[in-house]
Amino acid sequence: MGESVANTILVTGGAGYIGSHVCKALASIGMVPVTFDNMAAGHRWAVQWGPLVEGDLRDGAALSAAFKTYAVEAVIHCAGLTSVPESQVQPHAYYDTNVVGTLSLLAAMRQAGLKALIFSSSCATYGNPTKVPIVEGHPQQPTSPYGRSKLMAEQILADHRNAYGIESVSLRYFNAAGADPRSDVGEDRAVQTHLFPLAMQAALQGNEMVVYGTDYDTRDGTCVRDYVHVSDLAAAHVMALQKLRSGKAAHAYNLGTGEGTTVMEVLAAILRVTNKRVPRRLGQRRSGDPAELVADSTRARQELGWHPQHRHIDAMVRTAWSWELKRQLDHAPRRAV
Ligand code: UFG
Numbered sequence: 001m002g003e004s005v006a007n008t009i010l011v012t013g014g015a016g017y018i019g020s021h022v023c024k025a026l027a028s029i030g031m032v033p034v035t036f037d038n039m040a041a042g043h044r045w046a047v048q049w050g051p052l053v054e055g056d057l058r059d060g061a062a063l064s065a066a067f068k069t070y071a072v073e074a075v076i077h078c079a080g081l082t083s084v085p086e087s088q089v090q091p092h093a094y095y096d097t098n099v100v101g102t103l104s105l106l107a108a109m110r111q112a113g114l115k116a117l118i119f120s121s122s123c124a125t126y127g128n129p130t131k132v133p134i135v136e137g138h139p140q141q142p143t144s145p146y147g148r149s150k151l152m153a154e155q156i157l158a159d160h161r162n163a164y165g166i167e168s169v170s171l172r173y174f175n176a177a178g179a180d181p182r183s184d185v186g187e188d189r190a191v192q193t194h195l196f197p198l199a200m201q202a203a204l205q206g207n208e209m210v211v212y213g214t215d216y217d218t219r220d221g222t223c224v225r226d227y228v229h230v231s232d233l234a235a236a237h238v239m240a241l242q243k244l245r246s247g248k249a250a251h252a253y254n255l256g257t258g259e260g261t262t263v264m265e266v267l268a269a270i271l272r273v274t275n276k277r278v279p280r281r282l283g284q285r286r287s288g289d290p291a292e293l294v295a296d297s298t299r300a301r302q303e304l305g306w307h308p309q310h311r312h313i314d315a316m317v318r319t320a321w322s323w324e325l326k327r328q329l330d331h332a333p334r335r336a337v
Pocket residue numbers: 082083084122123124173174175193194195196198209210211212213223224225263286289293
């Protein structure tokens with residue numbers, strides 16, 4: 001501690017779902033991920049590839065201390081609140097963590113002379129698309145406080161680039177799914193709203209999940225999403241960091257496979273891969289859900305050399321399923337102690 005370590009990257013939210021996969025990807029090429037996480041949604045067991053600093057984004061002194069202690073060279077900013085429905089009832093919390101938190105991080109970076117940041121953004125910044133697949137130049141008109149908070153952070157980053165020379169890349173994730181292929185880490189939230197974990201828990205526990213809306217103008221009436229494997233997302237962060245250092249990175253990249261999958265097709269994939277039927281009830285539309293979100297990720301392919309390795313929905317189901325089995329056996333009892 002304290003001495004200069006080559007390629008040390010501060011990963012905010014490194015104890016969370018995507019952040020922990022990013023830490024593994026960094027470590028796999030010899031970099032040192034330092035997790036900075038307030039542990040509100042993060043897990044100690046998810047921090048396996050470098051030190052953990054417990055701290056809040058809005059605590060500038062804690063960030064400055066972490067930068068100094070570990071001689072940090074760049075930042076990957078994954079920390080944030082991530083639920084669209086929750087953001088509709090708790091907008092203050094979303095702007096505070098996702099916008100004020102990002103401002104605080106940028107202030108600490110300026111003070112430490114750090115100039116490189118990769119930011120976890122979202123396809124939720126586009127809102128209801130007028131043209132699918134979505135390219136980066138598509139108008140950004142988010143329909144939720146969550147999406148607006150991510151868009152505001154993107155705009156703040158652009159202003160910091162112009163005024164202070166902090167270079168950044170915003171990675172607009174489509175629907176993150178799956179888990180580390182060795183089940184080292186995976187998704188584990190106290191309150192779950194995402195389709196993959198809810199469907200798997202329903203398949204395992206026999207409770208009914210609700211399919212939100214069957215009257216969309218899509219091939220089977222349910223929403224289409226572009227599910228992208230979390231390990232592929234993680235790999236893109238490393239590539240974006242390298243590209244940023246070369247001075248030639250674009251400011252935003254869409255990250256999706258370009259394949260749209262309906263809710264019903266996800267449930268069919270779960271049956272195909274696990275032999276378990278997901279008990280479901282056909283319900284009303286969930287407010288704020290666009291009918292179809294599919295990425296055009298040509299820019300990431302061409303400029304970052306990003307080629308998702310786990311493109312097929314079955315690969316996402318397989319890894320998510322292994323993780324869910326392990327999580328239920330392993331982490332759940334530990335949490336209850
Ligand atoms: N869904 C169900 N039943 C459920 C949960 C989800 O039918 O119990 C459907 C949703 O209606 C949607 C699809 O499954 O059509 C996927 O829903 P998720 O909640 O898993 O994810 P979202 O599409 O809402 O994801 C959005 C954005 C992301 C953003 C994320 C943040 O697409 O960019 O919210 O939570 F990051």
